[in-house]
Amino acid sequence: MTKEKKVSITIDNRKVEAKAKTTILQAARDNNIDIPSLCALEHLPSYGACRLCVVEVDGIRGFPTSCTTPVEDGMVIRTDTAEVRTLRQEVLKLLLSEHPASCLFCEEQTDCKNFQGTIRKVGVTTGCRYCPNDDMCELQEVTKKVGLTETSYPVYYRNFPVEKEDPFYDRDYNLCLLCGRCVRVCNDVRLNGTLSFKQRGKMTTIGPAFGRSHLEAGCEFCGACVAVCPTGALSAKASKWSGKPDEVVESTCPYCPIGCTLDLKVKAGEVVDVSADYDSPTEHGLICVKGRFAIPEYVLSPDRLARPTILKPEGYDFLPWEEALDEAAAKLKAAGPKNTFVVVSPQLSNEDLFVAQRFAREVIGTEAILSSVIFDLGSDLRSFVDLVVMSEQIDTIEETKGILTIGLDTTYGFTPLGIAVKKAAKKGAILVTVSEHECNLDMLSEEAFQSDAAKWPEFMDGIMKSMSGNGTRKSKAAAPLFKKGDRNVVIIGPDAVFSGKRKEIFERVLAMRDNLGWKVIVCHPYTNLMGMLAMGALPGLKPGGLKSDGVLKLKDPAGVVDLKQNRKVGYFIGEAPSPEMPKCEYLIYENALPAPSGFDPNLILPAGLFTESPGTTISSEGKILTFNRASAPFAESKPDWWIISGIAARMKKGALKYSSLAAIQSEIKKSIPGFSGKERRVPRKKVVMEGKAAAAGNPFGPCRDAAAPAAFRGVPLHDHVAGMKAIEERRHK
Amino acid sequence: MREYGLLGSNILDSDFSFEIKIKEGAGAFVCGEETALIGSIEGKRGMPRSRPPFPAIAGLFGSPTIINNVETLGTLPNILRNGPDWYTRFGKEGNRGTKTFSLVGKIRRPGLIEVQLGTTLREIIFDIGGGVQKPFKAIQTGGPSGGCLSEEFLDLTVDYESLASAGSIMGSGGLIVMDEDTCIVDLAKYFLDFTQKESCGKCVPCRVGTKHILEILQRITEGEGSPDDLLALRTLGDTIKKGALCGLGQTAPNPVLTTLRYFRNEYLEHIKDHTCRATVCKSLIEYRVIKEKCTGCQSCVRVCPTGAITGPRSEPHNLDASKCIKCRSCYEICRYDAIAGDAIVIRTAERQS
Ligand code: SF4
């Protein structure tokens, strides 16, 4: 490693070292010298608008802003002279004349904080709450730092209407400082370009150009702008008034296999808000709308299942856990192994999956461990798993020369990947998009092909032919773009995975990978599919099936169990029943939110969610990630593994008894490669299909709809998260 | 030019390539600032950015860039044709050559002029411009962000240093001549209104500060000012000059600061006496008919857009102040009788009595 170049500078009579090429502001902060600032922010290009970080530098005229001035060897900087201080105060006064300052200069401030006193004639003591950002506001901090105690200018309230029409967050530009952080994060970090400055002079404001709504302008609702806003101008609808969080818990997003790191903000024992972690090595904080906004409303849904419930002839009735577990055990035992099936969700944690498969195999004695993956993908499961297991890391995209996306739109999901593609394209990689409708990556693409999914295989043939020398006329445009020997990556999105032609598409992708050296990335909704493979939660696949040599021996589920056989008892663990799945007479439904209408479970077991019951999951890159506990269990709900082992204990004495998560984890460590290692990464190399193959085509009728809404544990997010409705509507337009 | 091999790649069979591309801007004032200009050419919003790095190091699309205005390029052919010695004959030590100005305002011969650097303002106004009809009052140099100089500066030579020492700038080469009919406070307000609207809105001092200055000037012209306002104007002006990001902001307070310096009395008249000696500030003036002089000619009745003046022919007219919008039409038209003189007068400072 080459050592970073350093320069030596003098700040306030102190000789300090600074990295070459940084700004004065950064150098000062690195050396614990505080310079107030409102528009500068790590990860964002410097801007120099708030003028609070002015300093004096020998040899530079006037008062340069430290956030924009690069350090030079031998520079002499003064950050705290009387003149600098006055200038800062004057500028801040001006700034505050555009911004309501009641929270900054209220005489009652201290008393109000201490006693929540108010002079209103009410019988209770209340504190004023005029701004969602109170107590967390950078403007409040900076005002204190700059030492301003009053402002002499009249306030020009700009009287903009508060914008509330778009989902997820509100915008009150009367509080806006025009620091431009949101504009920069949207354009320079998210590469989205929804936000820009509008108008000039005192009329300047922020928003999408041409007066469009955020939804129309292609906003991803990633909430990055909300997170960087130093004031209360932008605020998440759901958590607007919850105030300063008591605690922040680092966890993992459970909504897709990218597994972004999330900081869960906890207030009064509830997860009220979420923010991204820009230092996370996988997604670099570029989370999508689901991770950012769809968690609090889902986990705090008023529909959460609170107590064990049983269906009686006269209707539903609550019952204590003991009785509920007895009931489940009795029903499963009575039906016997041949007449029972278990359905697990690919969005369960490793621990829950591990316990669930053991339960099915060792307690019930069946291989009928079903899941939505099997029913969605049918006989294409093998090639799908092959592609998934061998998926590349997101980071590889940056170094590729050519990128081909098929059926991928990353507006409302897989944003870390989408942004990596955009970055690569900006840097000069050839990007070709293939999709049914316009997609968000088209803008930066060399060629954007819109056609019916039925034509995609043919198109891919064209690309392959062209790479081996003789291009067909049809894909001539795209043909010469990709060169053999270059680093190329093909990314298949959900629209391809769930298209009627996916069998053919998978075949092509496999050929591109194996014959032409393309790298492959698959975007799919099965969060812990890797965990299912490692834990052996598929028919005929034992735990540790993902061998330490990386070879996965997969049996065709249809060859192991009869997938169409209706049975007496069905035990759904964190999954909702669907019409493609086999029917059962007695339905045990273990989940956090109610089953879809049309299915009336006979027994309902309330399960805890990832914010309440910790666990691990495996990302598509094979990394083992952790869900940390952020809140207490909801009402009487219990972790999935607790419920399963409770039932097991009643069916077969001593067969399966876990008293803690740690006990499960130590067992997993013993039997599954990768878990105990330092790297916490499961091995991935090669998928081998064993046993007889099922008949071609999908045995379950039409495959899952590509347009199916985003769901977690079988429950569509938009049923419980208000803003997701608007997102789904827009997605289908 | 392409035909002659002067434009294109490898011009005149050399290994030098020369291309010209003309890019039309949308015409924002701030895009005259070089970094905003670059942004605008790049297809971005025309907003300045901080320097350093200077454009000569990282400018258009991040490449080293040299920015010249048309005037500079326009002088090149002559210098090339006649040689540098010829060119340096013009001007004075340290300020060589000539400069074009647009001479406008209350001057007899307005127009574009080119003078040697170092010419005095007096020469420009009275020789070249042919002088002023009414008594000379002030001259604004350097366009809307320049400074306003009073009579005592008439012998100032026009060069960069002299203008700067007087608190003004050479700027865009605008020279606006004013006579006693111009109200200085109103003038400052006019220029600030312009810069305030044209501020790109990026940095706080310029966006908010100019707005505050404008509001204070507005108050003063309405007779609502207080002596404290003058201090506030100074402080604001200084803050903006020191704190603003780009040239637009840094020079925007110039009209206020210079008029405060050279025409302080006029500000004080507005504030303390509630008079506007140039009879421009509408809130401070009132129109009246002087009954003894009015011949009842009806000219004013015809031009008054609101019907504020009434009265039968040949009898003194009546002016209803509540209807009057102070448009000045009657005052301008009332020239009927040389003996009677102007029968309609503009009185200031009556409001308060
Ligand atoms: S939510 Fe994301 S995409 Fe939308 S405006 Fe904010 S930063 Fe841009």
Ligand code: SF4
């Ligand atoms: S909305 Fe917030 S982040 Fe955006 S410019 Fe205004 S204050 Fe800054």
Ligand code: SF4
């Ligand atoms: S990209 Fe996937 S893991 Fe990341 S926030 Fe979105 S749904 Fe969660």
